Amino acid sequence: MSYLDNLENNLKALESREERDPEKIKRELDAKAAEREAALRAAPHADALKTSPYTQKFLTACRTIGHGQRTFVDFRWSGTTLVLEAKGRRLELRPEADGIQAVWVEGGEEVCTEPVDLSADPQELAQKWLVA
Known part of the structure; x- marks a missing residue:
């Protein structure tokens, strides 16, 4: 051997x-x-994110703001997470056990997080992400 x-x-x-x-x-x-x-x-929050009118209004607001800035806003579902990309930055809406978190990602690293209230105005989050 x-x-x-x-x-x-x-x-x-x-x-x-x-x-x-x-x-x-x-x-x-x-x-x-x-x-x-x-x-x-996290399942109830994931279901709420996918079926909530907030999500549609948020996507519409992002596309409207992006159009005004001549920026394409791309979005996709990655499992239960809604991922948006524009101007080389990314925003992820992640359902978690205690609710939905908005996570800002720049350069592959998480910059900040904040809770998302599905009963709030989605325009505010869109403004905060795209205009900042």
């Missing part, structure tokens, strides 16, 4: 031992359960 074959067998043995590690399996199961619990708590 060559050195490389022996090394390969040793690596496979280590990987299989790692896969059977009960502590690692328990940590993975706990992490999955926590993710599932967070998704269940």
Whole structure:
């Protein structure tokens, strides 16, 4: 048996031992359960974000302001998160367990966050994001 074959067998043995590690399996199961619990708590807010008239009014306000600035505002859904991009900046409306958060992202880093009230005027958030 060559050195490389022996090394390969040793690596496979280590990987299989790692896969059977009960502590690692328990940590993975706990992490999955926590993710599932967070998704269940955020689900009502995600549904409200997708079906709320606030969302349509907000998108309309962003497009109107963008048009006035000769800026294209692109938006898409990424899972339950509404992502808007314009002028090299990004705004994400993320449903979370305690409500919906507006997250400003510039250069790939989160700059600031603030809660979103779906009963408020969406024009204010659009102005704050695009005019600032």
